[in-house]
């Protein structure tokens with residue numbers, strides 16, 4: 579708990595109070611941790627693993643809003659405004675969490691300006707990312723949208739942009755409002771034209787010129 583950046587500014591008594599209202603949990607791949615539209619009791623910190631944040635419409639069509647990794651947290655929005663859960667969060671692999679009760683979370687927000695500020699910074703960061711996504715969806719064609727997702731999920735490895743975790747075409751499709759078949763066609767096109775280079779295990783090397791699609 580102490581290594582979680584969100585709680586870095588807490589005093590010892592505050593920290594003990596928080597620990598008393600928290601529990602460690604482990605869930606397998608594919609488990610729904612919070613469900614869109616439901617009332618909330620806890621927020622969660624992801625200690626290890628990955629989880630997707632998604633919304634779906636009445637026909638079951640899904641959009642993936644974000645993929646969260648270790649150190650990130652979720653479920654705080656409905657604790658702050660007492661509205662139903664804004665989205666569902668589902669594990670993408672076996673994952674470990676700390677669940678913090680609504681009471682403990684609200685007590686910490688009231689007692690620690692550092693933590694309140696940290697939560698605000700997190701919400702602002704998410705709004706910035708959401709603004710970027712709106713721009714992507716409004717202004718870029720499907721090649722640009724795929725390029726943006728690939729670049730967002732890539733990291734620098736010895737000067738090369740690499741997508742390390744396998745990114746299923748179906749998941750890319752759900753992030754950009756396109757069909758899986760369309761994403762497959764676009765990926766094939768990007769590969770043939772030398773914008774991306776597939777490696778074993780679903781990894782990808784992104785060539786520098788891929789960025790031309792989003793600028």
Ligand code: CMP
Nearest residue numbers: 631643644652653654655656663664665
């Ligand atoms: P809450 O509404 O309680 O439950 C769903 C959670 O998903 C929400 O809190 C946030 O923590 C998280 N969430 C919602 N929208 C986004 C987004 N666009 N990016 C990342 N996380 C989100």
